[in-house]
Amino acid sequence: xxxxxxxxxxxxxxxxxxxxxxxxxxxxxxxxxxxxxxxxxxxxxxxxxxxxxxxxxxxxxxxxxxxxxxxxxxxxxxxxxxxxxxxxxxxxxxxxxxxxxxxxxxxxxxxxxxxxxxxxxxxxxxxxxxxxxxxxxxxxxxxxxxxxxxxxxxxxxxxxxxxxxxxxxxxxxxxxxxxxxxxxxxxxxxxxxxxxxxxxxxxxxxxxxxxxxxxxxxxxxxxxxxxxxxxxxxxxxxxxxxxxxxxxxxxxxxxxxxxxxxxxxxxxxxxxxxxxxxxxxxxxxxxxxxxxxxxxxxxxxxxxxxxxxxxxxxxxxxxxxxxxxxxxxxxxxxxxxxxxxxxxxxxxxxxxxxxxxxxxxxxxxxxxxxxxxxxxxxxxxxxxxxxxxxx
Numbered sequence: 001x002x003x004x005x006x007x008x009x010x011x012x013x014x015x016x017x018x019x020x021x022x023x024x025x026x027x028x029x030x031x032x033x034x035x036x037x038x039x040x041x042x043x044x045x046x047x048x049x050x051x052x053x054x055x056x057x058x059x060x061x062x063x064x065x066x067x068x069x070x071x072x073x074x075x076x077x078x079x080x081x082x083x084x085x086x087x088x089x090x091x092x093x094x095x096x097x098x099x100x101x102x103x104x105x106x107x108x109x110x111x112x113x114x115x116x117x118x119x120x121x122x123x124x125x126x127x128x129x130x131x132x133x134x135x136x137x138x139x140x141x142x143x144x145x146x147x148x149x150x151x152x153x154x155x156x157x158x159x160x161x162x163x164x165x166x167x168x169x170x171x172x173x174x175x176x177x178x179x180x181x182x183x184x185x186x187x188x189x190x191x192x193x194x195x196x197x198x199x200x201x202x203x204x205x206x207x208x209x210x211x212x213x214x215x216x217x218x219x220x221x222x223x224x225x226x227x228x229x230x231x232x233x234x235x236x237x238x239x240x241x242x243x244x245x246x247x248x249x250x251x252x253x254x255x256x257x258x259x260x261x262x263x264x265x266x267x268x269x270x271x272x273x274x275x276x277x278x279x280x281x282x283x284x285x286x287x288x289x290x291x292x293x294x295x296x297x298x299x300x301x302x303x304x305x306x307x308x309x310x311x312x313x314x315x316x317x318x319x320x321x322x323x324x325x326x327x328x329x330x331x332x333x334x335x336x337x338x339x340x341x342x343x344x345x346x347x348x349x350x351x352x353x354x355x356x357x358x359x360x361x362x363x364x365x366x367x368x369x370x371x372x373x374x375x376x377x378x379x380x381x382x383x384x385x386x387x388x389x390x391x
Contacts, residue, residue: 020049050081086163192247
């Protein structure tokens with residue numbers, strides 16, 4: 001009874017696994033009817049639980065010897081979680097903020113590293129006899145690993161960091177689109193979604209730095225210490241998942257309450273008669289004066305220019321144009337951006353300068369809204385237009 005199976009560091013990994021499974025329970029309590037959401041959510045947290053479990057089996061001071069003696073075939077089985085977690089996080093966020101989320105070619109491409117790694121691992125290791133696996137595991141040591149192993153690890157973590165960055169961009173675009181007047185601020189009740197995206201990015205940047213250090217040590221013969229940094233990351237990951245649970249539970253945010261990014265059918269207002277004079281006053285401001293190029297334009301400011309109340313202007317835009325103020329202004333900005341992108345005068349102008357020229361102050365919002373309307377990015381639109389002009 002004197003044997004110790006878990007030390008403090010191992011307990012942290014076990015608690016992280018517990019947080020992942022608790023998260024599944026808490027999020028699925030909402031019984032969202034969003035397509036793919038429940039499946040992706042479950043797979044994400046399962047993969048997230050597999051990562052500390054894999055770490056525990058491979059590096060646990062007490063667990064590794066026990067597993068090697070009793071369950072040698074379990075080594076590297078749960079490593080798949082590291083390869084698929086990031087794509088699942090990205091798909092999860094998209095399934096939350098997009099009403100009609102479906103997988104596109106890019107989404108499928110994000111799964112390729114996982115499929116390649118799983119195939120290689122199955123053929124190169126899991127197909128070996130148990131006795132051979134035990135010999136490999138007994139001689140396995142980080143000090144005698146080949147540079148190729150560290151390069152693959154760094155490539156994997158760099159890929160995960162890129163996908164995590166996509167998560168942040170997706171959430172930022174969502175916030176900018178749904179709450180334009182609160183840019184650069186986290187909307188009350190949505191803190192868990194922002195924390196999830198940003199925290200996930202930070203954790204993966206951390207992993208990439210560790211992998212890069214290991215690769216540098218192996219390639220240049222350095223001896224930069226990374227063990228303590230890896231241990232600290234295990235604690236940080238536990239805090240990350242626990243914080244997501246607390247924020248989500250405290251605010252009572254429900255996935256079904258998040259307004260998805262989608263084009264909604266306009267229902268004309270029957271209780272509001274639109275004064276034609278308002279339209280006559282509004283359109284010159286937009287078409288002739290191009291007031292939309294002011295990046296600080298707000299509903300209040302535009303209403304003041306017209307000499308009417310913000311509420312009246314909102315009703316005019318909703319009732320006559322079938323969209324909200326933010327969509328109305330950004331549609332004009334996109335049309336102006338298209339004009340500039342098609343103009344020979346602005347052929348050499350950078351995309352960032354065009355973005356500022358038409359009134360956007362966020363590259364993510366500019367690209368996201370442009371693609372939403374035109375089905376392609378501004379760069380793709382310019383390239384297509386140039387090719388058409390040459391043809």
